[in-house]
Amino acid sequence: MVRFGLLGAGSIAIYRHAPEISSHPCAKIVAIYDPITSRAEWLAEQYGGEVEASEKALLARQDIDAVVVATPNAHHARLTLAALKAGKHVLCEKPMATSLADAKKMLSAAKRAGRKLMIGHNQRLMPPHIKAKQLLRDGAIGEVLSFRTSFGHGGPEMWSQDKGAHTWFFKKEEAFVGSMGDLGVHKADLIRWLLDSEVTEVGAFVETLAKCNDKGQPITVDDNAVCILRLANGSVGQLTASWTYSAAEDNVTILYGTKGQMVIGANPEFPVEVMLRNGEMAQYKVGGVSTNEAQLPSGIPDAFIDAVLDDVEPEISGREGLKALAIVLACLESAASRQIVKVAY
Incomplete structure (x- = not known):
């Protein structure tokens, strides 16, 4: 126990x-x-x-x-x-x-x-992402050359128990970082895990475009981030995080490989879809991805609990968390400097 x-x-x-x-x-x-x-x-x-x-x-x-x-x-x-x-x-x-x-x-x-x-x-424990990882290991779309991964919704102010624009999520002294730390860090962890390769360089725009605090002033953290990532395996792609997708949540990843492409999270009925360049297509009904509106077990x-009881290192260890954080910090540095930044782990 x-x-x-x-x-x-x-x-x-x-x-x-x-x-x-x-x-x-x-x-x-x-x-x-x-x-x-x-x-x-x-x-x-x-x-x-x-x-x-x-x-x-x-x-x-x-x-x-x-x-x-x-x-x-x-x-x-x-x-x-x-x-x-x-x-x-x-x-x-x-x-x-x-x-x-x-x-x-x-x-x-x-x-x-x-x-x-x-x-x-x-995110790496969600059934569609687990299935995608298995397919990638099996070579379903060949070598992944590029990708797009996004995570966005209308903002944390109605998710937070501090309902409204006074939420701690909007305060730099409490949150440190906005959409990039709330959502972008998830996709930073996910993409390096899916592709089994570390992010080596980033270029990013991390901006406050729309959200205001309870005084009507722009919040002190970002509400949008658009980032370009280069991985050690040569893959390049885009990571987007947003608190201004007010009409619908977006938690979609698209991987473009030498044999075809894989779409994860776009189709609620078939959360993993593989389309090959020879015209073949496979769809997988493997469970969903949790959203603010539809909470699923994480x-x-x-x-x-299993790691504690079995006395083994957790799969999502502190070291894994550090690597995702390093990507976020590099993106913040890139946005501030307007330069491509190497990720320091």
Whole structure:
């Protein structure tokens, strides 16, 4: 049995972590802390656990084996380091930190403590992406030469428990980065995992085009990012993240190979489609991809619990989280400098 403490009772805990942990036969929620006590109380009523008065009190509990860090981004590294120091395994939301220096400290702390550190990059666990990975390994479209991957919706202000333009997602001091850290980091992780190759260089425009805060001023983080990536295997492609796709969500990846192309996530009935240059076509009905409107199991808590119980390194380890973060940081640097930037891991 893995006994959990939750740091943060916002939307990601409400819709993903708490229900998935509580439904697992080998896990339970023991304690919850959120600075807004009413949120922690509501979550405890729904899924069990005691409400703690502080982060320190939760981390001091001896009946907790693992902690979920589900707070605004600026607190991920601080709380992860504290939890590891307290001897807890940690499942941390993405992006794992706001700097590579802090991410490396998290990796070192996990190694020093002998505890698991996993980052919540859920896209690679979605059934269509798993099927796509299998097809790519089988050579279904040959060598991937280029790609387009996008993740966009109308913005986090109605997903966040801080409903409206005052949400922490819009504040640089809490979020650090906007659509690129909320959505782009998912696709950064996904594309390097799908293609089994690291991103080496990026060029990016990371902009604030439309979103305003509760004072009617432009938000202090980005709401759109359009990035060009070069991978070590020679593939080049485009990654797009947006909070201004107000009519419909977009979580589509298209891979262009030497034998044909693969479309992932465009067709709800057949989420994976392969079209070959000889005219052949294959469609796969393999389950869906979770959206803000249609929440599906993420698989993240299950994978983390398995890693803890089996005493193995999580597939989406801290090192994997660091690599996705490095791509985001390189894109931010490129946007600021208007230069092509090499990714530093």
